Amino acid sequence: MTPASPDRLVVLTGADGRLGSRLAFRIAAAGGRQRLLVTGRGQVPRLPDGAPLPETEVVALPSELSFDSSPETASRVLTGVFEGAHAVFLVPGQAGRRRVARHRAAVDAAVLAGVPHVVYVSSVGAAPDAVATVARDDWLTEEYLRGTDLRWTLLRTSMFHRTLTFAVHDESYGSAPGTVLRAPAGDGRVASVSHDDVADVATAVLLDEDPRRHDGRTYHLTGPESLSLDEVAETLSAAVGRTIRYVPQTAEQARALFSRSTTGEVEDWITQCQAVEAGVLAGVSPDVGQLAGRPARSLADWLDDYPAEWAHLRLPSVR
Structure with missing residues (x-):
């Protein structure tokens, strides 16, 4: 398990989702400090006895941040959520015409909050002319991230x-x-992949003792x-x-x-x-094995x- 620095706060978006909740347990097991942004669509990660995860703050998605809220509103709300974070783990939003706008609002919030590092969950095949709709949206988000002064890491995942x-x-x-x-x-x-493999890679990236090791890197996560x-x-x-x-x-x-x-x-x-x-x-990539320290x-x-x-x-x- 990657050790966590006690002075580094990680914010996880979508922390009550299938991927985010797995990552939350891993961050907690490593002794990391984290703030979980939950949407209400899943279950808040808790210990088996129902107790909250240690060193963990839970923030419910504010009521004013609805599916149809403006990017300006989203950015303002998320800036407060991201305040003080060493890194933000950003999962893609739900399908819809405003998905990219919501992603950009989250990136803007990270900039305004002074977050040094964003780890974004993208798609294998992300490109401006990608076949998959989500991969085209992910490409636009990646490009927006590249246009900021943020340090970034991209986790391009295959189908789960x-x-x-x-x-x-x-x-x-x-x-x-x-x-x-x-x-x-x-x-x-x-070459489908498991949520747990992606969570293990994200843990290694977010808690690396050298926080700049993964700057500007794009990892392809497959089975x-x-x-x-x-x-x-x-x-x-x-x-x-x-x-x-x-x-x-x-x-x-x-x-x-x-x-x-x-x-x-x-x-x-x-x-x-x-x-x-x-x-x-x-395509099959070796990145899961190299980052998680075990085979996919x-x-x-x-x-x-x-x-x-x-x-x-x-x-x-x-x-």
């Missing part, structure tokens, strides 16, 4: 292991029921292998004990299947799958280590 499990559906095909993995990803391959969606389905089948087969979709079929989700969330999923089909997420978890290892993360696949009806 857990995300793949939510593309599995129980349904009938032909004359018999079956379980299928549906995605508009064609014959593409993906240890690149799998086709047929291979993903086979791996999931072995874990759940029933056959799951991969059935490629069109974008239109995916939109119909996820009609209950918001438009932005659906388009994020579809375009990320299209990035898989285009080969954008197929494969999808099979993750399924074995974290059964609660895919418990929904054990239900009689997945959808």
